[in-house]
Amino acid sequence: MAVPPVQPTRAVATGPTGLVRTLRVSLMLDVVLGLLVAVALPLAILAIPNTISVVAALLPPDVSQIEMIRAHGMALPAMVLTVPLAAMALRRVRAAPILVAGLALLAFADAAGGYAASTTVVGVLRVLHGIGAGLLVSATLVAVWERSRLLRAVWAGVLAASLLTAQALALWPLDEVDSWKVTLQPYPILTGVALVLAALYLVLWRRSGEGVVIGSGRTASSRGRLLTEALPAVGIAALAVGSTFDWSPGLVVLAASLSILALLGLASVGAVDGVAGRAPAYTMLAVGVVILPTAAQVTYIELGGLGGPGLSGLWPAFTIAGVAGLLAAVLANRLGDGAMPVVTAGGLVVVVAGLCAVRLLLPASGGLMLILPFVLLAVGASVALTGALRPAGGGAALFALSLFFPAVLGGFLLGSGIQVARLKEATTPQALVDGFVGALHLWALVGGGLVVAVIALGAALVRLSSAATADTTAASVAAGAAREGSPSWSEAGPEREWRPEPGPRPGPRPGPEKTTAPPVVVPPPAPSPEDDPGNGPVHP
Incomplete structure (x- = not known):
């Protein structure tokens, strides 16, 4: 009987050169992700401040300042609503695509800000700013969770610095401006840099094949x-x-x-x-x-x-x-x-x-x-x-x-x-x-x-x-001692939820004589094909 040759695994086939290449890609991925967090996270937090009142004198005469302030303030409520939905999505899919999508949406809202001419358009663009920023913050958190603990600390430090400087960064481009639309696109060059880093991160992420999904289906x-x-x-x-x-x-x-x-x-x-x-x-x-x-x-x-x-x-x-x-x-x-x-x-x-x-x-x-x-x-x-x-x-x-x-x-x-x-x-x-x-x-x-x-x-x-x-x-120790040598559930392992099947139990029926039998150990139920692989059986 001929035995087919054993195919070498990828790690054996690549050898030391492939290992070095993998480590190099992983290191580059960490560096690019750290730079992306340092650039993109402040951009996301920068969407929060409402600075339209600073340039209210530049608004057209037919535009209500109160309505414009209300429209410009829609970004933060949009972020509030986006983050829970993004968090739920990130429990099922990888972070890299959502990160790039959030940054692209933020860049689109910035670019379209130069064409805004009414409070309705401003409100829509600010909602897009909030959605993109919410996706970006959530995805960067999960992205650093896929990497080293050092990147989590970097994420926390950048978030704290962004919160501290967001209002000043939002006001900085408004000094001596001649158009109120600057409030909708304060840092277009920085947004472009973040897009380049996001594209590079996506390429390296696909090459590395790494990443985790937090949660389950x-x-x-x-x-x-x-x-x-x-x-x-x-x-x-x-x-x-x-x-x-x-x-x-x-x-x-x-x-x-x-x-x-x-x-x-x-x-x-x-x-x-x-x-x-x-x-x-x-x-x-x-x-x-x-x-x-x-x-x-x-x-x-x-x-x-x-x-x-x-x-x-x-x-x-x-x-x-x-x-x-x-x-x-x-x-x-x-x-x-x-x-x-x-x-x-x-x-x-x-x-x-x-x-x-x-x-x-x-x-x-x-x-x-x-x-x-x-x-x-x-x-x-x-x-x-x-x-x-x-x-x-x-x-x-x-x-x-x-x-x-x-x-x-x-x-x-x-x-x-x-x-x-x-x-x-x-x-x-x-x-x-x-x-x-x-x-x-x-x-x-x-x-x-x-x-x-x-x-x-x-x-x-x-x-x-x-x-x-x-x-x-x-209480568990006391209950175990009272059972006179019978092992307690806490000692035997975690208790499994079990529900008896309907109908008569299989096996011989007990006779009229009183006999002493060892305790019956009920095996756990077999997993159903409909069970969630990450969280065990799904009960209605």
């Missing part, structure tokens, strides 16, 4: 998770749009406070992976509520017209803070997994210190006084995000991200309600400046209290969970 639990993540997003997006129709400041503050409390409740009861999933959910929520709204208010107060150093005087502080945040995230990533809970809590404490510095040191006439508050905010946010995302699973990270943009929107609503309430009675320029400063100081106090509450809530839930686990373990 369509199941009843996944549909329930989508509903859990999407409903709060729909509610807070509707709240944001409704608040533009002459709501009183008190009503806006009340609605924003209730929405943030609802997000905290969802983070507590709906987190993926239980206790391990609450840390990224709480951290994303706290960072989203305070960082960008605080930085936006500080940026406006420090403009030259209000006595501050202006944008040119702010950039040294922004640069130092961004670099410090990125380095802090990379250094925190070098610690062991056991230190991550302490790292997360410590990062949030540093954020509270940054908010205290904002209240005590700002406003400042010189840009150097801004270094300490900005560095504390950037370092604290990046370290907290790194510590929370490091031990989390991919599903928990996506769930936390689905709470992030609703938290940003809730923070903006709460901050704007406080600000409008302070400015409502201002009748002189000095009273207007005092109102802005008072609103910033009050917001720093509220934001700091919220972060402290998140830290305390997270610690309390961890303590309760540890106590419940200890009680369950003790």
Whole structure:
């Protein structure tokens, strides 16, 4: 009998040269992805600020400024609604195509911004901006999850720096412009660079053949998770749009406070992976509520017209803070997994210190006084995000991200309600400046209290969970001892769900005599072809 020759595997056939080539492609993929995150993530966050009021004097006479401001503010609600859907899609498909699609949509909206001539077109383009940005942020998170842990730290550091500088970056191109349409396409060259990097990343990704899909196919639990993540997003997006129709400041503050409390409740009861999933959910929520709204208010107060150093005087502080945040995230990533809970809590404490510095040191006439508050905010946010995302699973990270943009929107609503309430009675320029400063100081106090509450809530839930686990373990040991030598389920392995088949049991019927028989071990049910391969049997 002739035996066919054994075909060599790909690894054997390629040899050392093929291995070197594979490692080289993998290294290039990491480098390109890191550069793409550094360029594309700020572009996505840059879609959030609503800067049309700065160039309102350049609008055509027949265009309502209020309607244009409302249309220009549609990007953030669109991001809020997009991220849960993108997170669900990324549990089934690879990240690279969605990343490229989101960036292409963002670039299309930028290019079409030069042809906008009405509030309707502006609203549509801003919605496209929000959808593209939501896809981009979600896909970059999953893309770095497919690679090394270092890239997760880079993602966290870049996100923190982007939140800190987004308002200033959105205002920078508007200095001495002659067209309001610049607000729709602030950085076209940077968008082109990001597209080139995305194309290169897609080519390298296809050559490497690597990548993972977080989660599994369509199941009843996944549909329930989508509903859990999407409903709060729909509610807070509707709240944001409704608040533009002459709501009183008190009503806006009340609605924003209730929405943030609802997000905290969802983070507590709906987190993926239980206790391990609450840390990224709480951290994303706290960072989203305070960082960008605080930085936006500080940026406006420090403009030259209000006595501050202006944008040119702010950039040294922004640069130092961004670099410090990125380095802090990379250094925190070098610690062991056991230190991550302490790292997360410590990062949030540093954020509270940054908010205290904002209240005590700002406003400042010189840009150097801004270094300490900005560095504390950037370092604290990046370290907290790194510590929370490091031990989390991919599903928990996506769930936390689905709470992030609703938290940003809730923070903006709460901050704007406080600000409008302070400015409502201002009748002189000095009273207007005092109102802005008072609103910033009050917001720093509220934001700091919220972060402290998140830290305390997270610690309390961890303590309760540890106590419940200890009680369950003790009860299991006691029950095992009471069975007089019979092995307990906790010792034999995880209990399998089993349902008896209808009808009579096979085998001989027991006779009238009383006999002693060994315990019957019921075999687990055989997997059905309709079962989900990733999550086990799918129950209705």
